[in-house]
Amino acid sequence: MSIRLALALASCALAGVAAGAAGAAVPAKPAVSRLTAVQVAYLTSCGGCHGVEGSSAPHAVPTLRHLTGSFLCTRQGRQFIVRLPDVALSSLSDRMLTRVMNWVVFDLGGPAAAGRGARPYTVAEVARLRREPLTQTGLTAYREQVVAHVEARCAAPAGLNVYGAAYGPGVKSPSPKG
Amino acid sequence: MKRLDVDNLGERLTRRLAGRLSRRSALARLGALLVAAPAFPLLPVQRARAADAAQSKPKGTDFSRAAQTHDDKACNYWRYCGIDGNLCSCCGGSMHSCPPGSQPSPTSWIGSCINPDDDRAYLIAYRDCCGAKECNHCSCLNTDHAMPIYRPQANNHVIWCFGTQSFEYHCSMAVLVGLAQ
Numbered sequence: 001m002s003i004r005l006a007l008a009l010a011s012c013a014l015a016g017v018a019a020g021a022a023g024a025a026v027p028a029k030p031a032v033s034r035l036t037a038v039q040v041a042y043l044t045s046c047g048g049c050h051g052v053e054g055s056s057a058p059h060a061v062p063t064l065r066h067l068t069g070s071f072l073c074t075r076q077g078r079q080f081i082v083r084l085p086d087v088a089l090s091s092l093s094d095r096m097l098t099r100v101m102n103w104v105v106f107d108l109g110g111p112a113a114a115g116r117g118a119r120p121y122t123v124a125e126v127a128r129l130r131r132e133p134l135t136q137t138g139l140t141a142y143r144e145q146v147v148a149h150v151e152a153r154c155a156a157p158a159g160l161n162v163y164g165a166a167y168g169p170g171v172k173s174p175s176p177k178g
Numbered sequence: 179m180k181r182l183d184v185d186n187l188g189e190r191l192t193r194r195l196a197g198r199l200s201r202r203s204a205l206a207r208l209g210a211l212l213v214a215a216p217a218f219p220l221l222p223v224q225r226a227r228a229a230d231a232a233q234s235k236p237k238g239t240d241f242s243r244a245a246q247t248h249d250d251k252a253c254n255y256w257r258y259c260g261i262d263g264n265l266c267s268c269c270g271g272s273m274h275s276c277p278p279g280s281q282p283s284p285t286s287w288i289g290s291c292i293n294p295d296d297d298r299a300y301l302i303a304y305r306d307c308c309g310a311k312e313c314n315h316c317s318c319l320n321t322d323h324a325m326p327i328y329r330p331q332a333n334n335h336v337i338w339c340f341g342t343q344s345f346e347y348h349c350s351m352a353v354l355v356g357l358a359q
Contacts, residue, residue, distance in 0.1 A: 033356040035301065040290075040358050043301055044323075048287040048331060049340070052303065052355055057284040057341025086331070 038096075038103045045090050045100070054108040062143075062163040068109030071146070072118040073154035079129055080146045081105075082121070088133035098126040241322050242292035253318035255352075257302050259291035260322045262334035263350035266307055268316035273352050276307035280348040283308055285340040287332050289323040290358050301355040304334060309344035 035043070043052065046064075050056055054065030071077035082088060082101060090097060102120045136142060143163070150156045237243075245256040250267045257273060258265070270277035286305035293300055325332040337347045 032300070032354065035356040035358055039356070040301065043288050043355060044290070045331070047355075048303065049285045051284065060341040061285060 038099045041092055041096050041100050042103060042108075045092060046086075046104075054104070058159070058162040060163075063159055064104055064108050066110035067157055067159050069105050069118070070109075070150055070154060070156045070160060072105060073150045073156065074146075077146050077150050078118075080134070080143070082126055082129040083132055083134045085133050085135075085139075088130035094123050094127040094130070097130065098123045101126060237297065238292045238294075239322050241320055242294055245292075245294050247293065247295050251316055253316070253320065256293050257291055257300075257352040257354065258318055259320050260289035260302070260324045260334055261304055261350055261352055262319050262321075262324070263306065263317065263347070264313040265316035265318060266313075266349040266351045269307075269313035269349040271307060271349065271351070274354070276351070277310070277313070277349065280307035280310040281342050281344070282306075282351070283339045283342050286338050286353075287324075287334065287336075288355060289332065289334075291322060299358040301358050303351075303353040303355050304338065305351045305353055306338040307348045307351065308337075308339035308342040309346055310348040312347055313349045315349075 049061045050064050051061075054068075055063050068081065071081050082097075087097070087101070092100060098121050105118075106120065134142065140163075144161075147156070147160045150160065239259065241254070241259045242256065245254050245259065246252070247256050249255055250257070250273055251265060253261075253265075266275070266277060267273055271280070276282045283306045286303040288301055288303050290299045290301050292298065321334065323332065324334040327333050327335065330336055337345060338350075339345045339347065
């Protein structure tokens with residue numbers, strides 16, 4: 001080994017040690033995820049209850065993650081998830097609500113919808129559907145009916161049935177803090 | 179009565195100027211004036227009004243302008259811009275963990291707060307810890323982005339213990355969800 005090569009290797013080794021020491025001395029800043037406009041709209045309008053990643057308490061709040069896409073298996077299911085009161089009457093614009101619905105169904109909701117070639121919602125479709133929010137009493141019973149049709153027609157995941165099957169304690173009604 | 183002779187007056191003024199100033203001097207002064215003009219405010223009234231408009235729309239919220247970023251046991255810590263309840267940081271827990279003996283609720287409401295260190299908005303999940311007697315330390319009430327009770331999804335006065343075993347309220351966390359901008 002020539003002296004020049006030995007010096008070069010030694011200087012590289014020293015640089016590596018210095019870099020390692022610097023890395024140990026300066027603690028890494030915790031990573032904060034950057035959210036897209038659609039994610040912000042989902043989180044501030046839906047994600048508190050449905051969960052940041054679409055999973056929350058499944059008996060109290062329907063799970064979205066890997067499940068919501070299944071509703072697009074039937075025409076009734078496709079309309080149902082837009083006509084739900086908190087969706088239809090949300091403060092989001094038609095355009096942003098459409099983006100959120102497509103993100104929930106195709107990204108958060110898993111490959112169930114996309115795999116069957118379901119088409120994305122259009123702004124006109126969402127605008128029309130949200131003008132007819134579901135108002136019947138017994139919304140949970142109606143959901144069971146919609147899910148039963150989805151299950152009869154497609155290979156729907158079992159998790160679709162969990163919501164409404166049995167309520168846990170403490171979900172009867174919200175009460176103000178003292 | 180002698181009439182005002184404008185022609186004569188103009189001629190005398192022009193001749194006097196011509197006698198004192200050279201053409202080069204006049205051109206140099208005119209050039210300097212043209213170059214310097216943009217440095218001065220040409221429309222002082224309009225600029226004053228623009229300044230007023232900028233002052234009337236300060237950045238952030240009243241809370242964020244007075245917020246701090248070092249003490250998470252004080253109500254004016256930046257993440258608490260929409261919190262209502264006892265700070266878990268004062269109850270044996272932290273901003274993102276429940277005190278021993280209490281259970282984090284899987285549901286929450288999500289608001290956004292501005293971090294004064296970088297002037298950016300971050301989403302914050304206000305998640306309650308439930309199933310233990312109320313802590314009653316560091317009780318705070320801030321209302322940025324909180325909505326009235328008829329919009330319960332974003333109401334901070336509701337006990338957010340949906341989905342837990344007990345509805346007994348203990349304290350509130352402020353979990354950082356992500357950067358909104």
